[in-house]
Amino acid sequence: MTTNEPGSLYQPAGTPAGLESVRNLVNSALDILQEVSAARVGPVAPGGPAGARDAAARALTGPLLPEEGGDPATVLAELIRPYAEWAVDITHPAALARMQPPPTDVAATAELVAAVLNQSLHAWESGPFALELDRWLIARLAELVGYDPAEASGALTPGGSVSNLMAMTMARDTTLGERTGAHPFAGGLRPLAAQPVVLCPEGVHFSIERAVRLLGLGDEHLLTVPVDKNGRMIPEEADRILAELPDHQIAVALVAVAGSTDLGIVDPLPELAAIARRHGVWLHADAAYGAGALFSPRLRGMLDGLAEADSVTVDLHKFGWSPASSAVLLVRRAETLLSFGLQPTTCLSSDDDTCAGYIGLQNTNLQTTRRADALKIAVTLRTLGSRAMGAMVDTCHDLARHAAARIAAEPRMELGTEPPLTAVLFRYLPGGGLDTDAFNGALRRRTMEEGRALIARTHIAREGGGSSVFLKLMLLNPETTTGQLDAVLDELLELAAAMEAEALRAPTRETTARG
Numbered sequence: 189m190t191t192n193e194p195g196s197l198y199q200p201a202g203t204p205a206g207l208e209s210v211r212n213l214v215n216s217a218l219d220i221l222q223e224v225s226a227a228r229v230g231p232v233a234p235g236g237p238a239g240a241r242d243a244a245a246r247a248l249t250g251p252l253l254p255e256e257g258g259d260p261a262t263v264l265a266e267l268i269r270p271y272a273e274w275a276v277d278i279t280h281p282a283a284l285a286r287m288q289p290p291p292t293d294v295a296a297t298a299e300l301v302a303a304v305l306n307q308s309l310h311a312w313e314s315g316p317f318a319l320e321l322d323r324w325l326i327a328r329l330a331e332l333v334g335y336d337p338a339e340a341s342g343a344l345t346p347g348g349s350v351s352n353l354m355a356m357t358m359a360r361d362t363t364l365g366e367r368t369g370a371h372p373f374a375g376g377l378r379p380l381a382a383q384p385v386v387l388c389p390e391g392v393h394f395s396i397e398r399a400v401r402l403l404g405l406g407d408e409h410l411l412t413v414p415v416d417k418n419g420r421m422i423p424e425e426a427d428r429i430l431a432e433l434p435d436h437q438i439a440v441a442l443v444a445v446a447g448s449t450d451l452g453i454v455d456p457l458p459e460l461a462a463i464a465r466r467h468g469v470w471l472h473a474d475a476a477y478g479a480g481a482l483f484s485p486r487l488r489g490m491l492d493g494l495a496e497a498d499s500v501t502v503d504l505h506k507f508g509w510s511p512a513s514s515a516v517l518l519v520r521r522a523e524t525l526l527s528f529g530l531q532p533t534t535c536l537s538s539d540d541d542t543c544a545g546y547i548g549l550q551n552t553n554l555q556t557t558r559r560a561d562a563l564k565i566a567v568t569l570r571t572l573g574s575r576a577m578g579a580m581v582d583t584c585h586d587l588a589r590h591a592a593a594r595i596a597a598e599p600r601m602e603l604g605t606e607p608p609l610t611a612v613l614f615r616y617l618p619g620g621g622l623d624t625d626a627f628n629g630a631l632r633r634r635t636m637e638e639g640r641a642l643i644a645r646t647h648i649a650r651e652g653g654g655s656s657v658f659l660k661l662m663l664l665n666p667e668t669t670t671g672q673l674d675a676v677l678d679e680l681l682e683l684a685a686a687m688e689a690e691a692l693r694a695p696t697r698e699t700t701a702r703g
């Protein structure tokens with residue numbers, strides 16, 4: 189059998205016959221998802237890591253590349269069913285761990301279209317309309333953060349971590365270029381007279397640390413700016429550090445957090461922008477999570493000054509109801525993206541293609557082949573509209589405040605801080621000399637093992653040094669009701685009380701480290 193015979197196993201999705209086949213396969217896949225969804229009891233199947241491993245061992249039998257392939261509906265069903273059964277149900281009210289919002293139906297459909305048409309953004313001939321859509325979306329998102337779209341630009345990325353890496357790269361190249369006339373493009377960093385450093389607050393996302401490491405700046409050249417009692421960067425301290433830098437160091441970036449991952453803290457952006465400008469340093473605002481506040485008239489004011497940053501990281505796959513990856517790095521000045529350009533993209537008479545408008549985006553992005561993420565983001569935002577988006581953000585914020593008030597009123601629970609956005613930090617306070625950190629870690633693992641709730645965990649710095657384990661609820665599902673949230677907390681309290689009694693009766697290793 190050759191591949192283009194009828195009945196062949198290769199069925200391209202985009203032909204008339206392929207589209208009909210996709211329609212049928214999608215229907216059968218959706219039947220399976222609906223069946224699995226109806227049978228669910230919690231946000232994840234019970235059994236923990238061992239359960240997931242067993243399920244995988246049962247499902248993943250036979251070779252990856254069998255000698256003879258199989259019927260697509262059967263192959264799909266074999267993997268889709270266990271995948272769905274062991275998927276975290278992010279629509280469940282007790283799925284509260286991670287920044288994964290339940291995405292919209294229209295976004296999921298756009299994803300299917302993007303896969304069927306398989307456009308790419310790197311060259312004009314890889315996706316002409318996809319390119320136009322990408323450029324249009326970036327201009328509109330630039331406006332959303334307050335940039336002038338005539339001067340601004342950006343890049344869709346696989347996520348905030350890559351956006352942050354791109355921002356640090358541009359900060360390094362642009363600042364060094366402007367301040368020293370030297371550029372790391374040709375000679376690398378070694379011939380530079382000064383060592384580049386980056387300033388950031390405590391609690392910056394780890395992807396900034398990783399970016400500094402990947403750029404060869406050295407971990408020790410990420411300088412920590414002290415924060416105030418609310419966790420916000422102290423502008424005077426940033427100013428002092430910049431003013432007192434020794435001659436052999438040159439600051440290339442000041443990183444501000446606009447909605448920290450754990451506490452939702454927003455650094456004082458207008459003050460930091462003024463300081464960065466005075467010292468000739470690139471200001472990067474990491475609003476991967478916090479940018480959701482832009483949709484809410486009530487919360488938008490928290491992000492005043494965002495447009496004064498040279499670059500802004502925005503993840504719409506977090507606080508934006510678009511599926512991953514829906515991420516963008518926005519830059520105030522389009523030309524700074526040329527850190528990623530190896531070929532000229534302006535019309536230089538010699539390049540016929542560029543002059544004639546056959547321009548792709550591989551020179552303004554870290555990626556070459558790049559999927560069309562703009563489609564699902566655009567349909568999500570246009571379907572919801574600003575009024576619904578604002579209401580959804582506010583509802584999530586209200587849910588967080590409801591949970592915080594409830595926790596603050598529970599004698600056996602401690603609230604971290606009032607939630608500025610939608611993350612609520614708390615911990616259970618066990619009695620009987622049980623170690624609070626170990627107890628909360630064990631409590632979280634038990635909820636996952638039993639498939640009852642998914643809650644995150646983090647470490648929060650204590651005054652006077654050290655850190656404590658806190659649990660975290662991330663509220664990004666506006667369909668959740670306060671009653672459902674109360675039920676999750678009730679169940680958690682009940683489980684904690686049972687574990688406490690258990691630990692005090694028959695000490696186990698997990699919960700009895702006393703301290």
Ligand SMILES: *Cc1c(COP(=O)(O)O)cnc(C)c1O
Nearest residue numbers: 347348349393449474476477503
């Ligand atoms: C989530 C997050 C990131 C990383 O984004 P990804 O999309 O997960 O790569 C960076 N910064 C902040 C503040 C975040 O909350």
